[in-house]
Amino acid sequence: MIALLLSRVEAGGLERVQFNLARGLVDRGHSVRIVAGRLEGAAPCVDEVHFIAPSGAWQFLWRLLGWIRRNRPAVIVTTSNDVAVWVLLWRRWLYADAEVIVTQHLAISGPRLAARGVRWVKLACIRWAMARLLPSADAIVAVSAAVAADMRAELGLDGISIDVIHNPIVAVADAAAPDLPCPEAWPFPRDGVPVLVFVGRLAPEKRLDLLFAAFMQVRATLPVRLLVLGAGPIAAQLEQWRQDAGVGIDCRLMGQMQDVLPWIANSDILVLPSDYEGFGNVLVEAMQCATQIVATDCPSGPAEILDHGRFGQLVAVGDAAALAVALRRSLDGSFRVERDALLARSAEFSIDRAVDAYERVFTAKEERVPPSFQR
Incomplete structure (x- = not known):
């Protein structure tokens, strides 16, 4: 055994x-x-x-x-x-x-x-x-x-x-992840406004403060929405930020989801702004879904998973302005990784x-x- x-x-x-x-x-x-x-x-x-x-x-x-x-x-x-x-x-x-x-x-x-x-x-x-x-x-x-x-x-x-x-991370049955239908509980109108998604534990080291600051900077010049999936000790604090900023429907906290792939597949950019990670499973899940990625170049997994920026943008840890710049680059198409490349890379983590x-x-x-x- x-x-x-x-x-x-x-x-x-x-x-x-x-x-x-x-x-x-x-x-x-x-x-x-x-x-x-x-x-x-x-x-x-x-x-x-x-x-x-x-x-x-x-x-x-x-x-x-x-x-x-x-x-x-x-x-x-x-x-x-x-x-x-x-x-x-x-x-x-x-x-x-x-x-x-x-x-x-x-x-x-x-x-x-x-x-x-x-x-x-x-x-x-x-x-x-x-x-x-x-x-x-x-x-x-x-x-x-x-x-x-x-x-x-x-x-x-x-x-x-x-x-x-x-x-x-990746099973053969997940091969169709990029084409998963939109979840029934999807909170946004299907009107073409791009969606940023965070998936993970809502804890201080995940730096949701940086994500929210970068989201607000991007939102000042481009239409964009933010979707947060997860639970943890700073959930109430994040909800307070959302209310204080008055972002309304453009930012939704959906709590813990057992199956995150449909949510990632129907978002435009997966964001991981952590101070540190052990691996970063959600980065592989995003590549499974052919979703663009922006992550901090933190210890220890993101650079390795993303091949030092080949499969997603890496920005300095703790820098909200740099995070906002990277998000704009993905949103305007100046940085984009093709679907087939992301899927092929995700298969390496089978x-x-x-x-x-x-x-x-x-x-x-x-x-x-x-x-x-x-x-």
């Missing part, structure tokens, strides 16, 4: 990636179990998850040990840093025969540098433990080359192999390709038994 571990399940990109990976592995004949602590909010596909800790994180850490001892998975894949530390700390005594694969989905440096107070102390402690325990993993996987480089710099992993496996890479990692255990655990 292959166990994919999630500390919690919510309607986010990490969850979609794990569901895609699990289904791809099952299609290849593997036995797979997604094991998670608790469910937060509404999330799709929860019937595919084995929940073990509805009370929270500490309950999950203790109950996970018992679950592993009872079920004896051959492969354990971690997705969060604190869980990776816990699994590696106890593996020698409790489940030494299991293959432990640590996957890194977010740059370590971004959240650490942005944190303050107790959260900074927590992240610093986890970073210290990771530097000492990750070399004992059977394999380390980073979702982008930039995340791998960040891991080496943050954890001192020079000489330790890190496999780069891009997130599994589920099949990711599963191929993970299978190679799983079967390479005999060739790299960590020295500290050789028997």
Whole structure:
């Protein structure tokens, strides 16, 4: 059995990636179990998850040990840093025969540098433990080359192999994404006014303040509308900005959507103004939909996904004016990536390709038994 571990399940990109990976592995004949602590909010596909800790994180850490001892998975894949530390700390005594694969989905440096107070102390402690325990993993996987480089710099992993496996996003069934019909809940008139769309968690690091400022700058000279899909801690603040600016129907906050592809496919530009990302799944989803892209050149995924600006515009982090200029260039057609090029690029992030890479990692255990655990 292959166990994919999630500390919690919510309607986010990490969850979609794990569901895609699990289904791809099952299609290849593997036995797979997604094991998670608790469910937060509404999330799709929860019937595919084995929940073990509805009370929270500490309950999950203790109950996970018992679950592993009872079920004896051959492969354990971690997705969060604190869980990776816990699994590696106890593996020698409790489940030494299991293959432990640590996957890194977010740059370590971004959240650490942005944190303050107790959260900074927590992240610093986890970073210290990771530097000492990750070399004992059977394999380390980073979702982008930039995340791998960040891991080496943050954890001192020079000489330790890190496999780069891009997130599994595109399935064969998604090939018709550019032609998806307009959602029934579409809030705007179909009058030819271009639509900017943001899809993601409404959190400070996503820099919705920059997006809103750039939208207002563009709106001063061009007709344009803004569509925001997602939920998070700054949702109320964003709604207040919308009301204060008096943009009315030209800016709509639609909340969390389980299937974002029809919304992206019927928008003109996908905007990702983050301070940092681990990968940027929504960029691949936009390319699936042949939708133009403007993103900040932030750590760690956008430049890699967009091939340093070939498949979408990259602008400086934190610069609303530069973001507005890039949006105008896409709107007036002075920068445009052709449909076929976007679709071909999105296919490089297929589920099949990711599963191929993970299978190679799983079967390479005999060739790299960590020295500290050789028997």
